[in-house]
Amino acid sequence: MTGDGAGIDTAFARAEAGEQLDVHDAEQLLSATGERLERLLGLAAAARDAGLVAAGRAKTITYSRKVFVPLTTLCRDRCHYCVFVDTPGQLLKQRKPVYMSPEQVLAVVRQGRAMGCKEALLTLGDRPEERWPEARAWLDANGYASTIEYVGAIARLITTETGMLAHLNPGVMTADEIRALRPTAPSMGMMLETTSRRLYEEPGAVHHGSPDKDPAVRLEVLEATGRASVPFTTGILVGIGESLRDRAESLVAIRDANDRHRRDGVGHIQEVIVQNFRAKPRTAMQGRPDADTLEYIAAVAVARLVMGPGMRIQVPPNLSDPAEFDLLVRAGADDWGGVSPLTADHVNPERPWPHLDDLAARTADLGYELRERLTAHPEYVRDAATWIDAELHGPVAALADPASRLAVPGAPGADATDAVRLDEPSTSARPARSPARTAGPIASLAATAAADPTSLDDAEWTALLEATGPDLDELTGTADDVRRYTVGEAVSLVANRNLTSSGFRAAATRESGTFTLDDVAAIAADARQLGATELCIQGRIGDDQDPSAYLDIVRAVVLAAPDLHVHAYRPQDVRDLADRGGLGLEGAIEALRDAGVGTVPGTGVKVLSERVRRLVAPDDLAIEDWVEAVTTAHRAGLRSTSVIFYGHAETARERIAHLRRIRSIQDSTRGFTEFVPIPLPGPLGGVPLVPNRSPLDEHRAMVAVSRLALSGSIPHIQVPWPRVGTTVARELLRAGGDDLGGTLLDGRVLPEAGVEHGRELPLAEGARIAAALFRPFRQRTTDYRTPPPPRAAVRP
8 A cells, every 4th residue: 555645744743753653653654655765764764873872882783793503494384485494305305404413503603603603593493393203203312302492402502612692593482481491592583574364364375374473473472572581583574465554563563562571661672673575486485576675675664663763673684685785774774683604594595694894894885883792782781680591691791892782802712611601401401412423533523624624633634535435425424514504505506608818819810719809799798698697717818919908808898798797817817917918916906807807716726735736737827826816816805716626646635735725815815705626637537545436436525525624714615517527516516515616608609619618507407406406506696696687598
């Protein structure tokens, strides 16, 4: 509906006077468009700013640095938009456990702790044991009466072992369960989503058949957490079929529940999330449009005005385009929620988190400072005696700034961990039995690597690289768990085409594989029309050609296809431009960036060992020159891939040294987007580390060790399908890999050009590979973002 003139004017007048808005007022304001929407945003922003001043942190937007722990993906509900939930059959096909074990949880949480995370978000399906016998059997075998009891045990374990704080999101809880969980976590959460009974009761509606989505049941959770004095997170989901009236009633219901449980003026609802619906493949709502942007922005603004200046209004940054951040802030948002530097958003796997440095920079551009908070907001930390169980006072205080009660900067230190030893755990805190896969020495080493990749020495890493038989299966299984619980289940692929720049000629020739600037423009335009988002350009331009051609090629691409990402050039190509063009290394990189280069390939090196380089590739750049070129590009703002070409004459220790050096560069620059273990081509796939070990097992070991050694540093491990073929690639995606690289489209212009000619992997084939693994498929951009809606591919 649209607001009636008198009604919306009355609502605006009440909002401007600071009066409490009722459902009719909220409904009227939610309909605002055009100039009225601008007026609404102004009111919401002013209310937010006043609230921040009153809270003592003017011009501040907060976030929580977290790890996302999907404790189980089983659920008794059947929500029509959800991709988080699995069935037991799907878990079996994915080789995925019914519940994460304590070892698996701690492996992820400890890595997050090392990266400065202070929150462990425990998210799971509602009461899976009431629908699935497999869940009931697991709980019985491990001594737990319920999933909720296991949640409490894991939360206690996380804080005891790491000093981090758990935020519990287990769905609907009874009053007794809330009281039992309160000593294990300083905050809890559950999205109300909507109070619409129609969406729950009507067959075919989004919540039909989901007992835990009964609005009355969820509203009672808000009341029970209020009675128990639990700092609580809730919110609404915009765009799932609800009406404006439904949205208004939902927001007012949240406010009223909060008001009923105020203590010294502070209610128990610490933040209200306004989340926009995003359609996901493989769901009943996959064909439904995403939430309308301006309707969503209006909902954020009305949430601010309904809740008042003192409420934190949270908007998930990964569910909106960065270009929309300005609207979100103008609408009165003041919290980005939990953002992880390590783990995926397992509920929205197709929407990567923004890098925290990027989020801080964008927030600053909008006139606000990004500051880290704890799972409980400062008001609740300040009055811990009221809001936080006494057992958690020490752990919370260890991570809170004494003045602001926001988070102390940096990673939780040893002193913090010492301060968080909880009381002797009760029977409800028993850990689950370790999975059978953690028995032998290789399994133990792999588990140690999963929790702390920096703790193994060279001999231990070598033992992992040389694993065979069941030991290799243990290794790859652990690596795949690390992949699953950090970057998530998605298999990604970028739509791209290669252009080998060594074929450039200033004037046309009859030589095969050569091209001119006119051809470059045609190739770029053709690639874009075919749906490519990236053109990868690499290869040293001949000495008989002007080195300025490196720049001319990029400019020709940008002119012909402005929205095509240019991924160019290798370190030795950049060095050639620097030397022959007289620009120097920094000047060459600056010139390439100014011409339109977006990222650079980190290829052109085999193994970071001078012994190996002199032996197998003496014409490659010296190792330190390669390192200098890559790090200089990173510091200039250009991210790159990273690689190892293995199977030459290198030893296991030289491979490990290579991985250590790559990780060291990443620690310094944060510039690598992915790591690609590439085998030497040939029938045997190169020289095996272990005599008589099959090529497939050589590759499995290399991918698994790459995943473990670089976890927490470089998120993506790419499987080089052109080298190993799609059948082997599928197996390597079970060994810790998560990305297939590029489609390598041949195109229709000079299709015979390039060494990868004839080796296309269409997006549809990538999706089939993912489906065979029972994993979702995601088309990505070069830097692992979500591409704009694809253009229809054009074929002759």
